[in-house]
Amino acid sequence: MSMFDWLKGADKPDASAPAVDSCERLALYQRAWCPYCQRVKAVIAELGLEITEYDTNEPEHLQALLAGGGQRMVPCLRIEQEPGHYYWLYESMDIIAYLRQHCGGQS
Numbered sequence: 001m002s003m004f005d006w007l008k009g010a011d012k013p014d015a016s017a018p019a020v021d022s023c024e025r026l027a028l029y030q031r032a033w034c035p036y037c038q039r040v041k042a043v044i045a046e047l048g049l050e051i052t053e054y055d056t057n058e059p060e061h062l063q064a065l066l067a068g069g070g071q072r073m074v075p076c077l078r079i080e081q082e083p084g085h086y087y088w089l090y091e092s093m094d095i096i097a098y099l100r101q102h103c104g105g106q107s
């Protein structure tokens with residue numbers, strides 16, 4: 001893979017991450033100063049997606065991330081596979097690959 005592809009996020013997506021019928025079912029746990037989060041947010045903007053963001057500097061959002069995903073690391077994409085049931089996708093490159101595969105055609 002070229003450096004250009006790497007920067008664009010051309011990795012293979014995490015195969016176990018569930019598909020969603022709408023990207024309204026996604027939420028991004030992030031922090032403002034995190035460069036990995038910025039990379040994900042640049043792709044969200046590029047794809048024209050509206051994805052709710054939760055800043056884990058807020059204790060309640062950090063607590064939700066820890067309780068659901070098990071790690072405090074950001075970025076993390078929360079995927080609602082069924083109402084109230086979530087899959088927590090870590091790693092910026094996996095998140096970017098997921099967004100490109102599942103939400104690339106939406107505006």
Ligand SMILES: N[C@@H](CCC(=O)N[C@@H](CS)C(=O)NCC(=O)O)C(=O)O
Pocket residue numbers: 033034035036072073074075090091092093
């Ligand atoms: N390989 C990860 C690295 C993410 C990462 O290192 N995030 C930092 C913030 S920039 C983090 O959350 N570190 C753990 C912590 O702060 O507790 C990715 O690409 O998403």
